Amino acid sequence: MATAFDSLDDYYALPRIEGLALSPDGTRAVLTVATLNKDKTAYERSLWQVPVEGEGMPVRLTRSAKGESGAAFTADGDVLFISARPDSEGDGEDDPQAQLWLLPAGGGEARPVTRLAAGVSDVVTAEASDRIVIGSSLLPASESIEDDARRRADRKKKKISAILHESYPVRHWDHDLGPAAPAFHALDLGGLADTIEVLAAEPATDGDSGSEEDAEIDTTPYPASLPRPRALVRGRQADAAGSALSPDGRTFVVSLQTPQGRDARYRLVAIDTDSGAVTELFDERDTYFEAPAISHDGATIAYVKSAMATPSGPADQELWVAGIDGSNPRRLAEGWDRWPTGIHFDQDDTALIVTADQDGRGPIFRVPVDGGAVEQLTDDDFTYTDVDVRPSGELVALRTNWMTPPHAVRIARDGTATLLTTPVALPEVPAAMTEVEAAAADGARVRGWLLLPEGASAETPAPFLLWIHGGPLSSWNAWSWRWNPQLAVARGYAVLLPDPALSTGYGLEFIARGWNAWGAAPYTDLLSITDAVVSRPDIDQTRTAAMGGSFGGYMANWVAGHTDRFRGIVTHASLWALDQFSGTTDHAGYWKQIFTPEAMLENSPHRFVEDFVTPMLVIHGDRDYRVPIGESLRLWAELNEHYAADDGSSPHRFLYYPDENHWVLAPQHAKLWYETVFAFLDERVRGAEFARPGLLG
Known part of the structure; x- marks a missing residue:
């Protein structure tokens, strides 16, 4: 039987589903699809919408040379995504940074939400609010968004690549760290202004910064037509191991890196997105607090706690819940030595929905928050990722094994999986x-x-x-x-x-x-x-x-x-x-x-x-x-x-x-x-x- 795997050219031309986001009402899912570009040297990504129920056809939502990724839904059902596509109201630079864009649920063109010199790396949305939190970065000395843009432009103009490090590490996987450090910013989508009056009021700039040396350094104010990001936390401590935003958008719970000599632990904090005030939730030496999730009623957080490993043996990955203020912490599923990932609260907040490796598969589990026994929801030869819970209680996820690449499914509580309509057909395998x-x-x-x-x-x-x-x-x-x-x-x-x-x-x-x-x-x-x-x-x-x-x-x-x-x-x-x-x-x-x-x-x-x-x-x-x-x-x-x-x-x-x-x-x-x-x-x-x-x- 001839398959696409007989030819490496055919194999690399196969389209790939890389991510799934579920709409707030649970009726539609957005898939991130990667396809090989024309010169066969990179993958281009686009977003496709598919119905969660019924026979509807997939609909392509985005199409640009730069591609789109990081899809997420707002509380109103608009689609947010990250793309380096050109912004018609931007400065027309040849290689723009990836920014956050919004595609209205009611139709119309996608429009930019940010125009940051560092671009946007990720977005966290709220279930019942138009407030979001975005990940970006700031140079250490930057005092404002505009100051950060000026300093970056100055380094670029003078072709400066040197980085002064004051802490460890200095690089990660395949990229150098610094000079900018991560930052999280709160942003209100209600601040989007798309009127002729606001655009006309934008200050013009001739690039003059007041000195001959800096004549080509842009000092343009941040656009009034875009909601202004407010920095919540910045610096190397903003390297995060998971985050979540409360349904009302007012509390941002994040796992922040904390130096511990040459190493680092992770602590859990809650940040008030109005004031920026930080409340310490959990921090222990030689301990990681990671992967926070927040309940639908905003009262409870779930997280993973683990001790640092030592030569004497591996540490367990423990599943915990507590009040959103850190009160009454308690461990769930004690004695269940699987390592939970992809944590969500069930639709009624009575349990957590998690995934974990098990016996060469990756099933979905239900973990009651009252301390009841763990229930395995899927029992097949697949591994599940990108799991989300519909208001009806059904689940939507990507699933995969060695015979099938990732594909979207709807899962009943008895474990029965139904394939969703897809823009990407599953290939025949040899x-x-x-x-x-x-x-x-x-x-x-x-x-x-x-x-x-x-x-x-x-x-x-x-x-x-x-x-x-x-x-x-x-x-x-x-x-x-x-x-x-x-x-x-x-x-x-x-x-x-x-x-x-x-x-x-x-x-x-x-x-x-x-x-x-x-x-x-x-x-x-x-x-x-x-x-x-x-x-x-x-x-x-x-x-x-x-x-x-x-x-x-x-x-x-x-x-x-x-x-x-x-x-x-x-x-x-x-x-x-x-x-x-x-x-x-x-x-x-x-x-x-x-x-x-x-x-x-x-x-x-x-x-x-x-x-x-x-x-x-x-x-x-x-x-x-x-x-x-x-x-x-x-x-x-x-x-x-x-x-x-x-x-x-x-x-x-x-x-x-x-x-x-x-x-x-x-x-x-x-x-x-x-x-x-x-x-x-x-x-x-x-x-x-x-x-x-x-x-x-």
Whole structure:
């Protein structure tokens, strides 16, 4: 059966649903859809409206070259979104910042809500108010919105890129932090003025700032036709781990980062959006308070509380509720060692609706606020995200697994899911998916998903690919456009997606089996389930390979130093020398929390380079700050130190991306990633001649 996964060009051309927002009345959902642009080097995003019930057709709401994302509904049913599309009343700059836009529920053109020099990064809406909170940023010395715009323009004019840091960290994932710091601003949509009189009254500007040096620095007042943002909190402490706005828009509850030496904890505060007054709700040393949600009646908050991890073991993610003023805090679902995400209050505020990893899936759960037992609402092979509650009590969400990319569904309380009308058809896939498990060396159950190609049988067994997930606190339970095993299945490989020790969804004890000992149970778990799967008659145990990225890359390196059972190993963005990595990663404090110095050395793959037998393909992007390029540079140097011939040739290869990050996201680069990986695997596993991708020169 021919599918889009047979061709990398066809695969990257598949449209993708990336987000869902539900209208206040629960009758319509807005989907964010990404499609490949004309030159195939990026994705453009647009918003589509679909009915939650009935047979109505999808309606495209937005269309611009810059694209749209971050959809949210106002209390009145208008659609807010973030876009860098040109503003006809703006200054006409060639590369404008992304601003907040509003599309009226009653129809008409979208119009800008902000015109901030820093743009807008996110928006939080209120259930019964036109007050919203937006995320933006401000330079440290800025005294006003106008002053911030002037200072930014001054740096741009003088081509200044230097940043003075006064705290840790200095970068995050793939971008430098500073000089601006996050800020949250309150904004009243009722302040939108769209009249001829207001526009005519806007002050004209000739760009004259009063001095020759600053003649080209814009000092235009913030537009009177737009509601003026009011800063609530700013600075590095405004790095947030979740936020929520009360239904009346007057209380903003946010999880704020608080320095703790080189590390940071998160505290929970409530901010009065009228006065800006801050009330401390919860703050404890070595503790995170995160992911707040507010009840429909505005009286109760829910949040996740967890202690900082230590080398002695992982910390639980506890679900708590309290009064919105922090009174009467109490833990829910004690003894339920799943990690809740996507927290919402049920329509009657008697329970929380949450998602959590569980046994290779991601079900929806109902957690009563009176302390009753947790109820699992969905019981299928899917993982649910973007869950929201309709006034009727039904749920709307995106769901996904390894056979289906994210798609929108309506879910009854008995767990029955109904597909919503969609602008994106689900693609045919080449794999058959089956669940597999094995007994680990210590007797623990280790499970995973096995994806098999069409025609795999005892007569024609398929070559085998072990694909190790990253994290490591993660699970192979949801579709990934970046790490997609369907592409390998389309090329004839059977792909095993296992959840070894450290994986989420199996309880705290299962995670603890690999804690402070990455090279122990996680490794033996992988071998145990590999042994079980390759013993199947439809798998060719003589033609096997292993691969992984990030923590999966760490494990690929560990595998290479401890067994010769695989013919080829692909290691992407991998940890190699843990003592080096722990001080150069973007958030070094965490790695000092979870490892003892002795375990960091004992579990470092670089110690076993002289035991390598299997040829490796090393891949890394230079803009990866989570696992810095130095890891692969050192790995590559040490591979060549031990295995390069006198003429410099080596059985290993290194695919290097100067301008990619931890994931390799640009479509043309990701396509080249797969071309190189499959050429390497075919050479090592199938004995084919290495087919160097043409664009590699």
